Amino acid sequence: xxxxPKSASERLEMLQAIGARSSEDLFVSIxxxxxxxxxxxxxxxxxxMEIIDYFRARAAENSRxxxxxxxxxxxxHVRSVVTDTILQRGEFLTSYTxxxxxxxxxxLQAIFEFQTLMCQLTGQEVANASMWDGSxxxxxxxxxxxRLTGRNRVVVARSVHPEYRQVLATYGHNVGxxxxxxxxxxxxxxxxxxxxASVNQATAAVVVQSPNFFGVLEQxxxxxxxxxxxxxxxxxxxxxGVSLGIVRPPAxxxxxxMEGQSFGLAPSYGGPFVGVITTRERFVRQMPxxxxxxxxxHNGRRGFVLTLATREQHIRREKATxxxxxxxxxxxxxxxxxxxxxxxxxxxxxxxxxxxxxRFAAAELKKIPGMRHAFSGPTFNEFVIxxxxxxxxxxxxxxxxxxxxxxxxxxxxxxxxxHGLVCVTETTTRAEIEHLAASLRRALAALV
Amino acid sequence: MEGLSDRIKKAGxxxxxxxxxxxxxSAPGKxxxxxxxxxxxxxxxxxxxxxxxxxxxxxxxxxxxxxEVIRHFTRLSTWNYAIxxxxxxxxxxxxKYNPRVNEFVARLDGIATEHPFQxxxxxxxxxxILKVLQSCLLEITxxxxxxxxxxxxxxxxxxxxxxxxxxxxxxxxPRKKVLIPDSAHGTNPATAVIAGYEVENIRSNAQxxxxxxxxxxxxxxxxxxxxxxNPSTVGVFEQRIVEVSEILHSAGALLYMDGANxxxxxxxxxxxxxxxxxxxxxxxxxxxxxxxxxxxxAGPVMVKKILEPxxxxxxLVEKADGTLAFDFNRPKSIxxxxxxxxxxxxxxxxxxxTLAYGPGIRQATEDAVLNANYIxxxxxxxxxxxxxxxxxxxxxxxxxxxxxxxxxxxxIAKRLIDYGFHPYTTAFPLIVPGALMIEPTESESKxxxxxxxxxxxxxxxxxxxxxxxxxxxxxxxxxxxxxxVAAARKPxxxxxxxxxxxxxx
Numbered sequence: 001x002x003x004x005p006k007s008a009s010e011r012l013e014m015l016q017a018i019g020a021r022s023s024e025d026l027f028v029s030i031x032x033x034x035x036x037x038x039x040x041x042x043x044x045x046x047x048x049m050e051i052i053d054y055f056r057a058r059a060a061e062n063s064r065x066x067x068x069x070x071x072x073x074x075x076x077h078v079r080s081v082v083t084d085t086i087l088q089r090g091e092f093l094t095s096y097t098x099x100x101x102x103x104x105x106x107x108l109q110a111i112f113e114f115q116t117l118m119c120q121l122t123g124q125e126v127a128n129a130s131m132w133d134g135s136x137x138x139x140x141x142x143x144x145x146x147r148l149t150g151r152n153r154v155v156v157a158r159s160v161h162p163e164y165r166q167v168l169a170t171y172g173h174n175v176g177x178x179x180x181x182x183x184x185x186x187x188x189x190x191x192x193x194x195x196x197a198s199v200n201q202a203t204a205a206v207v208v209q210s211p212n213f214f215g216v217l218e219q220x221x222x223x224x225x226x227x228x229x230x231x232x233x234x235x236x237x238x239x240x241g242v243s244l245g246i247v248r249p250p251a252x253x254x255x256x257x258m259e260g261q262s263f264g265l266a267p268s269y270g271g272p273f274v275g276v277i278t279t280r281e282r283f284v285r286q287m288p289x290x291x292x293x294x295x296x297x298h299n300g301r302r303g304f305v306l307t308l309a310t311r312e313q314h315i316r317r318e319k320a321t322x323x324x325x326x327x328x329x330x331x332x333x334x335x336x337x338x339x340x341x342x343x344x345x346x347x348x349x350x351x352x353x354x355x356x357x358x359r360f361a362a363a364e365l366k367k368i369p370g371m372r373h374a375f376s377g378p379t380f381n382e383f384v385i386x387x388x389x390x391x392x393x394x395x396x397x398x399x400x401x402x403x404x405x406x407x408x409x410x411x412x413x414x415x416x417x418x419h420g421l422v423c424v425t426e427t428t429t430r431a432e433i434e435h436l437a438a439s440l441r442r443a444l445a446a447l448v
Numbered sequence: 449m450e451g452l453s454d455r456i457k458k459a460g461x462x463x464x465x466x467x468x469x470x471x472x473x474s475a476p477g478k479x480x481x482x483x484x485x486x487x488x489x490x491x492x493x494x495x496x497x498x499x500x501x502x503x504x505x506x507x508x509x510x511x512x513x514x515x516e517v518i519r520h521f522t523r524l525s526t527w528n529y530a531i532x533x534x535x536x537x538x539x540x541x542x543x544k545y546n547p548r549v550n551e552f553v554a555r556l557d558g559i560a561t562e563h564p565f566q567x568x569x570x571x572x573x574x575x576x577i578l579k580v581l582q583s584c585l586l587e588i589t590x591x592x593x594x595x596x597x598x599x600x601x602x603x604x605x606x607x608x609x610x611x612x613x614x615x616x617x618x619x620x621x622p623r624k625k626v627l628i629p630d631s632a633h634g635t636n637p638a639t640a641v642i643a644g645y646e647v648e649n650i651r652s653n654a655q656x657x658x659x660x661x662x663x664x665x666x667x668x669x670x671x672x673x674x675x676x677x678n679p680s681t682v683g684v685f686e687q688r689i690v691e692v693s694e695i696l697h698s699a700g701a702l703l704y705m706d707g708a709n710x711x712x713x714x715x716x717x718x719x720x721x722x723x724x725x726x727x728x729x730x731x732x733x734x735x736x737x738x739x740x741x742x743x744x745x746a747g748p749v750m751v752k753k754i755l756e757p758x759x760x761x762x763x764l765v766e767k768a769d770g771t772l773a774f775d776f777n778r779p780k781s782i783x784x785x786x787x788x789x790x791x792x793x794x795x796x797x798x799x800x801x802t803l804a805y806g807p808g809i810r811q812a813t814e815d816a817v818l819n820a821n822y823i824x825x826x827x828x829x830x831x832x833x834x835x836x837x838x839x840x841x842x843x844x845x846x847x848x849x850x851x852x853x854x855x856x857x858x859x860i861a862k863r864l865i866d867y868g869f870h871p872y873t874t875a876f877p878l879i880v881p882g883a884l885m886i887e888p889t890e891s892e893s894k895x896x897x898x899x900x901x902x903x904x905x906x907x908x909x910x911x912x913x914x915x916x917x918x919x920x921x922x923x924x925x926x927x928x929x930x931x932x933v934a935a936a937r938k939p940x941x942x943x944x945x946x947x948x949x950x951x952x953x
Binding site: 001002003004005006010011013014015017018019020023026027028029030031033034035036039040041042043044045046048050051052054055056057058059060061062063064066068070072073074076078080082084085086088089090091092093094095096097098100101102103104105106107109110111112113115116117119120121125126127129130132133134135136161163164166167169170171173174175176217219221244245246247248249266267268269270271272284290291292293294295296297298299301303304305307308309310312313314315316317318319320322323324325326327328329330331333337339340341342343344345346347348349350351352353355356357359360378380395399404407426429430433 | 514547
């Protein structure tokens with residue numbers, strides 16, 4: 001087997017060295033009754049060529065050749081071959097968690113740079129080394145708010161990504177978290193007046209997403225004022241990081257939970273991505289996850305280490321801030337490399353292109369009879385359209401034109417079956433947008 | 449190099465270039481990505497979003513060219529140790545070879561490009577990958593049903609405990625406590641708390657095994673489960689595991705197995721056959737997906753039939769017409785543990801690994817156990833071996849002998865760096881004071897094992913002859929031992945521009 005570096009005679013020699021007669025002897029400590037007496041029934045073994053053929057065949061069964069207008073937390077953005085070139089360096093790809101700083105300075109410095117970039121983007125003071133994804137980052141941010149305030153109730157906007165809310169519900173269920181939901185208004189934003197009435201002395205945090213699941217920007221200063229008036233925290237989720245190139249950062253938030261997939265990571269059917277938590281410096285000791293910090297060695301040279309580990313499970317066990325151990329380090333590296341490549345100007349231009357394309361698409365779709373924009377609030381690269389028909393029926397028609405249409409919001413909001421979420425990024429061409437508009441016209445006509 | 453003996457065979461001098469932070473190389477106007485021209489009318493963000501929402505620029509964001517980015521990160525990479533450079537004997541972490549074909553297939557057009565919300569009829573390839581990997585993992589573990597959603601081992605643990613909780617709740621009482629041996633990974637107790645349980649630790653017996661008599665006394669109607677790692681963190685198979693399982697079951701409690709050490713069992717023994725009710729696997733350990741400097745991983749959870757109704761939504765199902773789909777209608781489900789379909793790209797890599805071996809995965813297990821025992825045999829005269837039961841995929845020594853010279857496990861570990869190896873796991877498991885936890889994995893040749901043995905023996909001699917040499921190691925790295933106390937006392941967790949404090953925007 002090509003992955004195993006021993007010849008038969010070396011195996012024999014090593015077995016003899018340890019006093020074993022055969023490989024059976026290696027497992028004497030497993031009672032015979034529980035040993036498997038037959039070969040495993042597994043496909044393979046396959047050569048490298050066969051493995052590639054197998055996955056190429058699977059790839060051909062997917063969506064190739066279709067234009068897609070899906071976003072909703074997973075975005076198709078430009079990715080540079082440079083990012084992947086760095087990622088595939090064995091020294092990054094095949095290294096372990098940098099617990100031994102003398103031989104892990106590459107990973108540690110890259111994490112330190114990632115943390116800095118995340119702070120700069122979100123207008124916060126400290127960032128961790130990554131969380132599993134945006135949904136778990138948001139959940140951990142809420143649990144962090146619970147610890148910081150000593151309160152156990154949170155008010156979550158219904159316009160937060162539905163799957164993020166589902167994850168929060170799963171985690172919150174057994175730790176006494178009370179989750180109340182706040183409605184949205186015709187602007188697509190959280191109902192601030194209702195929120196003001198709902199936040200009380202038991203509220204640990206107000207939780208919103210911006211741009212929210214409908215693509216609409218929330219009025220964060222007002223929401224922060226509402227939360228802070230009751231000594232609650234404002235927790236803001238960001239699923240589309242590219243927006244931060246032109247959208248004011250959530251600087252008034254107390255904790256930000258961001259999904260960094262937009263920064264150089266492929267959609268990859270939902271993962272691996274990179275969550276991150278950023279927050280205020282005074283909250284850092286309640287933060288979950290690893291942190292890289294700057295220090296010096298005995299000669300006074302700058303170096304980096306994992307620090308404040310007394311928050312973490314391998315030191316604190318049942319008193320840890322979180323159970324997270326393995327995180328998404330390589331994805332964080334990808335995000336760091338990608339953002340360094342983009343730089344200040346590139347990120348801004350990227351965000352502007354997303355805005356321009358989405359506005360163009362919105363205008364084109366609005367021309368179609370019976371189609372209306374569902375919400376009036378300001379949007380970035382996603383917006384909700386309301387169709388005269390169910391989105392699912394319309395999408396079935398669009399598939400015939402090789403278009404994956406708007407995300408049917410009825411999947412998550414039973415009251416919004418005619419609403420579809422459209423995402424347009426810099427990778428969407430004008431021709432594709434015009435094709436979508438034409439196809440929608442045809443689909444609606446066909447369904448009359 | 450000063451202080452390095454001629455006996456160091458694997459390591460030599462390696463050029464290590466100086467490199468500052470990327471922010472320190474920045475100059476206005478440079479960039480490393482250019483976009484195609486915009487093919488729609490330009491929109492002014494201030495006008496479109498409103499002045500209150502618009503941002504002009506991200507202050508102090510780096511501005512560098514493509515070649516500078518390449519050089520920066522390539523130079524940083526040369527400061528890392530990696531599996532691609534040599535043996536990584538980290539006990540409990542299973543640092544094995546990460547096959548490159550796994551990386552290749554995970555990046556294929558049609559796999560890396562797929563969106564989790566695209567219609568299932570356009571996702572059959574992705575779903576087949578999930579389905580085949582599920583069947584393989586169930587066959588390897590001998591379990592009945594599976595979820596691929598958990599992002600890593602710790603989330604797998606949480607999922608497993610939530611399944612146990614939901615099951616017990618359906619029986620009328622979720623119960624209060626989870627029992628955890630003192631040899632367990634730190635994630636186990638941290639997870640139990642998030643699942644809403646109190647943790648009660650069980651002391652191991654003199655052989656480092658679960659103390660079955662003690663367990664019998666502790667299991668009662670308050671106990672929901674026992675979380676056990678098998679083989680245990682001292683690298684020894686829990687020989688009375690079925691008895692343990694029976695004690696739990698007779699009291700209505702369940703047995704959770706942390707599958708971190710599955711590299712000792714694949715193809716040889718199946719947890720489903722020795723009484724385990726629920727377990728997770730770490731695909732970034734046993735199934736070769738790269739650690740990437742700390743992640744991503746994947747922590748699928750396998751269960752017995754009784755727990756299946758509670759699995760996270762959605763569940764992959766095969767429809768009457770043979771196509772695959774997701775079933776969201778699972779009224780007893782614990783819910784979602786993360787958005788979308790888990791770390792799908794990691795699952796792709798794990799399947800590529802499994803297909804490469806097929807049933808031959810047993811050979812990998814045999815080689816992993818052989819390497820650990822070979823190293824044990826050649827080091828047991830030089831290092832204290834606290835637990836004498838036969839080792840499986842890893843061996844745990846202690847620094848008891850070296851302590852007499854004032855040298856501890858961390859010093860030996862740091863000295864190992866000078867010999868060209870990554871340190872073994874130090875100071876874990878907690879039941880071995882001054883532990884040296886060594887897991888070579890099957891990826892090491894006899895030659896590499898011999899080099900490691902030579903290095904460890906040589907260090908043992910140095911400890912006796914020149915303990916200071918060992919206590920001040922490493923001597924060959926770009927930076928020496930770093931001041932971790934200062935790092936924690938006054939944390940510097942980000943770069944800031946020198947002149948002034950940075951405004952948010």
